[in-house]
Amino acid sequence: MLAFKVEKKTVLIFFVLLLTMVIIMSGQVRAPTSSPHLANAIFSVLSPLSRGVHSAISQVQDWWKAYIGLREAYKEKERLEERVHQLEVDYIDIEELRFSNKRLRALLGLQETTLYSSLPAEVIGNDSSGYFKSIIINKGTSHSLRPDMPVTAPGGLVGRVIRTSTWASQVQLITDINSGVAAMVQRSRAQGVVVGEGSNSCSMKYVTNLDDVAPEDMIITSGREGIYPEGIPIGRVVMVKKSATLFQQIRVIPLVDLRKIEEVLIIIKERETLPFKRRQ
């Protein structure tokens, strides 16, 4: 028979540590949006290290890219100059449309849509566990970041800030299993909640069998949970299945490739101004 020799003191420490972890976890179940001070402290102390190592790696990568890319730089410059001229022309058209839009909105009695100021940030790290989906960005409280701020990328929604330190923050991706975003189908305005699947896709829940949803439909935020502003594109429907229950099974692929994301935009407008009013 196998005999394990463990001191009583060790067993006691083991159970005390397990109990401590259970208490820490229980606290979050009661208040899911709160992050324990201990975790915030560890994140604050160690995130500068991640930032420093990331900067060093980026510096080496930049040198290498500069060396390799030098030959292509001149060609690229000419191409970009051409593109700038084209964009200048487009900008004039957009300005014209903006003025028309403003005039027509005034005629129809619609309220001005709030414009959100955003802050760019660089992704410096991934989630430390393979089971959850989050990223670490190089902006923190010193740039006015707070938990629950929405994070986007040029393609669409990325997630929300869940933890901040002075110089870095952690962002929960919309593909994380614990993420939920109030959403709607852009075409039919059918409401639901987009939840992460832990892989690279999401599912849209609580859309009744009577609602009109089809593959290729665009899913956007509805703003009902008070975190994400309305109208941010989330993803496209790739699969719709009517089920025996009240709700349809809908699979959504995010517009942003969250595995390769390098830069993000954090919407930093005050939360009080978030609710959009359509009519006065």
Place this chain on the structure above:
Amino acid sequence: MNIYLRIAISILVALIVQTIGVRALSTSIVYLDAFLLVVVYFAAKKGVLTGILVGAVSGLVQDSFSGGIIGIHGFAKTLVGFFVGLLSTILVVENLVAQALILGLATLLNGAVIVGTNYLFLHSPLKGFWGTLSYQFLGNIGVGAIIFQSVKLYSFAKERRWTS
């Protein structure tokens, strides 16, 4: 080098590997749980008490840089540290097969505790769990065995240099 300093450096290296290293290598799936390797190494080498303490600390560090509930990795790694510490009292941990066995069991225990605890507290099943667990099972055994054998060879070489 002082054991506490070695543990602290190991945990910091695991953090860098897990958050930045994986990203720098453009790997989309985490094939490795570097924190688990640190816990298994110190638990097997130094026993149960060191195992549970390293497990609790490294788990909390991992939690602080992860999107899951705080304490989930701390809980799992403390259990892993305890059981690997116990196993090390009956197995010859210098043996490659024993190391692979311990690493495999530790990965399975860690994964099972994470998925179970997440379901217990948040009622959300971890989708894609089996895929991640399979990759980590292979990655942890492969990389872990190479690291442990390299450390063993380094220690032998160092001892030989001192004695000669």
